[in-house]
Amino acid sequence: MEINGVFIEDTFAEAFPIWVSRVLITAATEKLAKIAATEATGFGCSVIMCPAEAGIEKYVPATETPDGRPGYIIEICHPKKSALEHQLLERLGQCVLTAPTTAVFDAMGEDATEHLKVGFKLKFFGDGYETKEKLNDKVMYSVPIMGGDFKIESKLGIKKGVAGGNFFIMADSNSSALVAAEAAIDAINGVEKTITPFPGGIVASGSKVGYTNPKYSFMAATTNQKMCPTLKDSVEDSEIPADVNGVYEIVIDGVDEEAVKEATKVGILAATKIEGVKKITAGNYGGKLGPHQIKLCELFE
Amino acid sequence: MEINGVFIEDTFAEAFPIWVSRVLITAATEKLAKIAATEATGFGCSVIMCPAEAGIEKYVPATETPDGRPGYIIEICHPKKSALEHQLLERLGQCVLTAPTTAVFDAMGEDATEHLKVGFKLKFFGDGYETKEKLNDKVMYSVPIMGGDFKIESKLGIKKGVAGGNFFIMADSNSSALVAAEAAIDAINGVEKTITPFPGGIVASGSKVGYTNPKYSFMAATTNQKMCPTLKDSVEDSEIPADVNGVYEIVIDGVDEEAVKEATKVGILAATKIEGVKKITAGNYGGKLGPHQIKLCELFE
Amino acid sequence: MEINGVFIEDTFAEAFPIWVSRVLITAATEKLAKIAATEATGFGCSVIMCPAEAGIEKYVPATETPDGRPGYIIEICHPKKSALEHQLLERLGQCVLTAPTTAVFDAMGEDATEHLKVGFKLKFFGDGYETKEKLNDKVMYSVPIMGGDFKIESKLGIKKGVAGGNFFIMADSNSSALVAAEAAIDAINGVEKTITPFPGGIVASGSKVGYTNPKYSFMAATTNQKMCPTLKDSVEDSEIPADVNGVYEIVIDGVDEEAVKEATKVGILAATKIEGVKKITAGNYGGKLGPHQIKLCELFE
Amino acid sequence: MEINGVFIEDTFAEAFPIWVSRVLITAATEKLAKIAATEATGFGCSVIMCPAEAGIEKYVPATETPDGRPGYIIEICHPKKSALEHQLLERLGQCVLTAPTTAVFDAMGEDATEHLKVGFKLKFFGDGYETKEKLNDKVMYSVPIMGGDFKIESKLGIKKGVAGGNFFIMADSNSSALVAAEAAIDAINGVEKTITPFPGGIVASGSKVGYTNPKYSFMAATTNQKMCPTLKDSVEDSEIPADVNGVYEIVIDGVDEEAVKEATKVGILAATKIEGVKKITAGNYGGKLGPHQIKLCELFE
Structure with a gap:
């Protein structure tokens, strides 16, 4: 045609099945959220030679995020579920927790078929100084760091995409x-x-x-x-x-x-x-x- | 004070010793060079949980690059030399070779104490269709791809940084x-x-x-x-x-x-x-x- | 509180009444649309000393524009209606018509209380080589230029904002x-x-x-x-x-x-x-x- | 050939003669300097229908500016000297003085054949609260505003370009x-x-x-x-x-x-x-x- x-x-x-996570990264400003999202999804073209496939899906304005701050939804994908969890821990732990003013939320919502305890595991970085809190119906962990408190949802949803x-x-x-x-x-x-x-x-x-x-x-x-x-x-x-x-x-x-x-x-x-x-x-x-x-x-x- | x-x-x-590579990525336009350099240096904060430490060092205008096109110098670092070579092969092979109109040059120059055969190894992707060529005193490989010919210098210099x-x-x-x-x-x-x-x-x-x-x-x-x-x-x-x-x-x-x-x-x-x-x-x-x-x-x- | x-x-x-125009600028790519929109709304902070008040309102994805290309909606404002028309002719004629691959559409829609014949006037630049055409229910002019054909809607809506x-x-x-x-x-x-x-x-x-x-x-x-x-x-x-x-x-x-x-x-x-x-x-x-x-x-x- | x-x-x-000014805009960060420089040079394509021809010339790192902050050099041009002065007063007064953390310096240096008292005139906005100060050999005015003190060099050099x-x-x-x-x-x-x-x-x-x-x-x-x-x-x-x-x-x-x-x-x-x-x-x-x-x-x- x-x-x-x-x-x-x-x-x-x-096309092929792959495990997909969908995560919202918010920050004080759009620019700060984008910096963290970009770093967290870099070196993520193809699992042939990259440790994951990853990218920024879309911008979410402050009026539509759980904490009223601007954010980006990213997706991180891997054929193996255990490798995806590892990637989430590494990419969120090293590229988002370390970035100024960020917070992390599940964005898979009702599409999820399983959940990974990514926030639950990253909270151990808090050495006991972290606190558990509720934001609406979400279970969050708040981890004290130099730039304030890093907040992350306890579980992140995944599914076969x-x-x-x-x-x-x-x-x-x-x-x-x-x-x-x-x-x-x-x-x-x-x-x-x-x-x-x-x-x-x-x-x-x-x-x-x-x-x-x-x-x-x-x-x-x-x-x-x-x-x-x-x-x-x-x-x-x-x-x-x-x-x-x-x-x-x-x-x-x-x-x-x-x-x-x-x-x-x-x-x-x-x-x-x-x-x-x-x-x-x-x-x-x-x-x-x-x-x-x-x-x-x-x-x- | x-x-x-x-x-x-x-x-x-x-501070600590680390093996450092310094690589120039050029492209048809500044924007295309930046896209490749950003992807190639992502997920590269700290070797504690990232596979390398990496970043964009600086922009180089077209008038100062070997192929007369705009480019960015990146650095990729790892404590282990073998891991650094692996990272170069993966990051340049997946995030630069795949990016539109790019070429790769050594930027370590006379600071190098050793060289890794990164271009030499990536050229095998050419399946025999690649060619070896000289650009001034540089040994380059030219690998046919969909977007034209990807060019990469045979050896990339590294040193303890x-x-x-x-x-x-x-x-x-x-x-x-x-x-x-x-x-x-x-x-x-x-x-x-x-x-x-x-x-x-x-x-x-x-x-x-x-x-x-x-x-x-x-x-x-x-x-x-x-x-x-x-x-x-x-x-x-x-x-x-x-x-x-x-x-x-x-x-x-x-x-x-x-x-x-x-x-x-x-x-x-x-x-x-x-x-x-x-x-x-x-x-x-x-x-x-x-x-x-x-x-x-x-x-x- | x-x-x-x-x-x-x-x-x-x-706040004060001001005449407002709302215009959509599309282009082949988001980047090209943004360049034109930025130039057209520059030097537009306050009518105290700038010739207009102007800014980019929002991005519109290709799926939502009349010509299926990405675009930005801008607003240009002036207390005097005649001055607003002058500003539209100058800013669209010099900063958008001259920019690669652009087209201009009314974005005021049913909010408009009056219309200015901006496209109708700019089409005279075509020296008779321009053509009138319909895009859905829109009356457009197509003006041949070096970069192809510049298209602009005949009338642009304004209102007291x-x-x-x-x-x-x-x-x-x-x-x-x-x-x-x-x-x-x-x-x-x-x-x-x-x-x-x-x-x-x-x-x-x-x-x-x-x-x-x-x-x-x-x-x-x-x-x-x-x-x-x-x-x-x-x-x-x-x-x-x-x-x-x-x-x-x-x-x-x-x-x-x-x-x-x-x-x-x-x-x-x-x-x-x-x-x-x-x-x-x-x-x-x-x-x-x-x-x-x-x-x-x-x-x- | x-x-x-x-x-x-x-x-x-x-090409034609035109009066050219060359001005350095610095700010707390590169991003803030670029925002001001972009606004100040917008709507500046051709004097046929724009009030000036203007553009960003280059970025100057903090290590090379008079106040040790990052900046952009802009050029603003007009065939008539008096119109150029008017444009400088309007564009610097409305698009730079109003922008967060900015300062303005002459960048024409020894190329100048004449000087316009742009800083001297803009200082009157200070209503007597402004102060005159020296920065190395430069005569500066410091005008108190909401965002701190706006600093501008008294005279800006111009020449026929x-x-x-x-x-x-x-x-x-x-x-x-x-x-x-x-x-x-x-x-x-x-x-x-x-x-x-x-x-x-x-x-x-x-x-x-x-x-x-x-x-x-x-x-x-x-x-x-x-x-x-x-x-x-x-x-x-x-x-x-x-x-x-x-x-x-x-x-x-x-x-x-x-x-x-x-x-x-x-x-x-x-x-x-x-x-x-x-x-x-x-x-x-x-x-x-x-x-x-x-x-x-x-x-x-």
């Missing part, structure tokens, strides 16, 4: 693909319960499982040469159309498949509005690996 | 200490070869080795209750002066002791310019643990 | 007042139909009508010495309490009194959450000049 | 031209004594003197249809090459011709590094109007 003159390939994105939602933007030039990817990310930033964990939300490198070159047989994954514009005239079976010179991928994680679908839809729509975009496609493994199949064309029916 | 009316305690910051340079800002209110800490960080950002790895450069929580509460004997480190303003009237031997209600610490890592000293000096000077700052002090272990002792008062002689 | 332990003076903010809504934050130190003012602005940024036209939304200088010093009789307005913390011990009738050392004012313009009241309320609430804030008050002329009286305490009943 | 494979037209940019330095970037797509323009601005931001007064430094609309359409004879300037990519197939004598679909202009003002030349040079170099850029040219009036002729090719000899 075509949207805004751009060809949408009749294919699907194949979705990782690896994706689509590819192919355009006449690298810059057209790049601006389209930026526009896609801007649009996706408005979709609740999703994050785009790569730098600025955009992925510049595509990989394939394994290798082609027998000398590189020690590599578990290598560049997908068929998707490299600079190789389109020199490799066999290149998937780069003749009029395409730039490709970027958007990867989406989220709390549930519906959210990832919505993000995929608004992201594609935004990308197609940029002049020079030629084709949108998606990555999959033939449906063999991931239980979630997000069919691009169905999103627009 | 007093500076701008602020009491500078006659004490010293005790300094971690844990520090000073504490004590002020009449939490906000005075906070604004003073922000001013200190702004000043330190102008000092080459140093980073301030905590969120926004500022540390809100101070810790002590071990515990006081016997029920918490499983904790290796806990809050330093003597430095907590909200406990100043309830704990014994509080180190919080009567007129102090806010404390923040600045932690500095750097390529060498001279750089960390300079950062400490300009940071303290900047902090003392903020109304309400009462006292500057520093953290140490009596000189027993860290070989670097940065005496605050000597900095101003 | 007291809120979060802060004394709220039983007084009122006196409210200028000069205000409150003052008094705190133990300059920094406490400053952080509280930042927190207030963060909260007000979430209130629709209002702007805070001063730099960063915060006013550091208070003025009185006329002069005290007879040598300065040529001045129409001078500093309000009674509200200067550094003069509190040297001027007569200082209004600075003994425990106050920092004062900032928030000034609010808006589409109607309800919006300005709501902004005043959430701003005060946010400010009172910052440690060290002692008192909130407001500025008025005894009710003689401005027809709008926003009573602080009534906001919280 | 060709640079990085991009055709540089053998033409020149024609250069306005309207320019070059045009033509590329295969709108996005390639846009990213190249962003790269050019990033590079120019590193050149001292120059500003790029348009939004984000980039000009999306080109104009010609007068009109073509006789019905529009009341217009002094209209779109330059020959430079509009969307008209390239429909207007006579289009100057858009067949392979070009996006054009942006960079306009540069500066303290002297040397600075504007240097900015032009580094900007062009940066633009040519972006894939898809086809041609660089410049705008002139045949040399009849502006005394400054910046020949593009000579810059690279």
Whole structure:
């Protein structure tokens, strides 16, 4: 099908289950909340080589947070539940507790299927000087530190969410693909319960499982040469159309498949509005690996 | 001594050796370089619970970089050399190679005492499609990806640097200490070869080795209750002066002791310019643990 | 009354009618829209010496704009209708038409009592190459420029709104007042139909009508010495309490009194959450000049 | 000639004399200085319809400013000296004096040929409560306000500088031209004594003197249809090459011709590094109007 003159390939994105946490970080000012949220979600692109997949989901104004201060909701994701708990303890303990004026709240709410005692465990840093308190119906711990009292909700909700939602933007030039990817990310930033964990939300490198070159047989994954514009005239079976010179991928994680679908839809729509975009496609493994199949064309029916 | 009316305690910051890498990330635009540098240095406050200590050191304009594009120098640090190499491979491989239009250069230059083959190892991602090339006297690898060709210098220099340079800002209110800490960080950002790895450069929580509460004997480190303003009237031997209600610490890592000293000096000077700052002090272990002792008062002689 | 332990003076903010326009600027990306919106609303603090009062009201995601691209709503205000039209032609013609990929839409909607033919007049820049087109029910002009086609709605709605809504934050130190003012602005940024036209939304200088010093009789307005913390011990009738050392004012313009009241309320609430804030008050002329009286305490009943 | 494979037209940019002021704004933190500098230089693209041409030139770290605080140098320009003084009084009086913690210093230094008594005049706002003081060799006024004391140097230096330095970037797509323009601005931001007064430094609309359409004879300037990519197939004598679909202009003002030349040079170099850029040219009036002729090719000899 075509949207805004751009060809949408009749294919699907194949996505995987992942444990997702959704956490609200508040602070005295928006800027302070963003600094903590950014640090806590850094080095969090893909669990292939990062210790977690993480990102900022959205800003929450002071009028809508439990403590009446501005905040950011972040998501931290990991395939293994125990590793996710470890990541939460480390990222919240080192990048949020240490940041000026912050507090931490569960933001998974009723979506949660389980809870991790992250606040309960971090409170031991208080050495007995911490106190337990109620904020509305929330059980909080208040830990004295140099910058005042750090407050954190006792339990943080998690659930099985979705990782690896994706689509590819192919355009006449690298810059057209790049601006389209930026526009896609801007649009996706408005979709609740999703994050785009790569730098600025955009992925510049595509990989394939394994290798082609027998000398590189020690590599578990290598560049997908068929998707490299600079190789389109020199490799066999290149998937780069003749009029395409730039490709970027958007990867989406989220709390549930519906959210990832919505993000995929608004992201594609935004990308197609940029002049020079030629084709949108998606990555999959033939449906063999991931239980979630997000069919691009169905999103627009 | 007093500076701008602020009491500078006659004490010293005790700092430790750490392996430091110094890497330049360039991109098509300043914004793209910053996005990659921010992701690559996230979750990097302290090796106590983060996988590395990392931060952005400075911006380098296009006129001063090897490829004539804007860039940011980052530092990534770890006590163990092998762990540092691992961190470089992961952080550059996942957070920079994947980011649009980036290239990576050694920025340690002649300060290096050793080199890690980071580019050489990451090039295997190219599956044989990568090429080796020279840029001036630099050996580079060019790896085809969707967004063009990712370029990285073959070897990255490292050396034994300094971690844990520090000073504490004590002020009449939490906000005075906070604004003073922000001013200190702004000043330190102008000092080459140093980073301030905590969120926004500022540390809100101070810790002590071990515990006081016997029920918490499983904790290796806990809050330093003597430095907590909200406990100043309830704990014994509080180190919080009567007129102090806010404390923040600045932690500095750097390529060498001279750089960390300079950062400490300009940071303290900047902090003392903020109304309400009462006292500057520093953290140490009596000189027993860290070989670097940065005496605050000597900095101003 | 007291809120979060802060004394709220039983007084009122006196505000004035002003002609208000409310305009949506969209662009290919959020960043490009923000650049145009920022330039178009600069040099717009107070009509005492600026050519208009102007500010960014809020971000609108791509999913909620007429052209499916991200945008910012700005407000531009002037006491005289003809001057407001002049300002719109100049600011939109010079700071938005010239900016990459922008489009301009009316955002006053049904609140408008009159319309200015701003798009109709700016289209003459097209020298006959412009075209008239419909976007849903909107009449747009499309003007060819180097960066593509600049699109602007034919008519922009205006109405009599409210200028000069205000409150003052008094705190133990300059920094406490400053952080509280930042927190207030963060909260007000979430209130629709209002702007805070001063730099960063915060006013550091208070003025009185006329002069005290007879040598300065040529001045129409001078500093309000009674509200200067550094003069509190040297001027007569200082209004600075003994425990106050920092004062900032928030000034609010808006589409109607309800919006300005709501902004005043959430701003005060946010400010009172910052440690060290002692008192909130407001500025008025005894009710003689401005027809709008926003009573602080009534906001919280 | 060709640079990085991009055709540089053998033409020149024609520039004009303009009165230039160069002013340093410092504040407690970098962020506060930037807020004031941004507000003071807004609505300042072109004196055709803006009250001045203005922009931020560069950041100055705390270690290099007269008061040891971080700051930004701005330039404000106007063809008429009296109008420039008026603009300085209004922009510094309304957008900087009102902003938290700011101070203002002359940054023209020995380049100045004349001085305007801007600080001397603004001090009257102090109503006699202001004081005169020395900071090193500078004569300063200190005016008590709510946020402390606003400090401003008595006299600000001005000189005849250069306005309207320019070059045009033509590329295969709108996005390639846009990213190249962003790269050019990033590079120019590193050149001292120059500003790029348009939004984000980039000009999306080109104009010609007068009109073509006789019905529009009341217009002094209209779109330059020959430079509009969307008209390239429909207007006579289009100057858009067949392979070009996006054009942006960079306009540069500066303290002297040397600075504007240097900015032009580094900007062009940066633009040519972006894939898809086809041609660089410049705008002139045949040399009849502006005394400054910046020949593009000579810059690279």
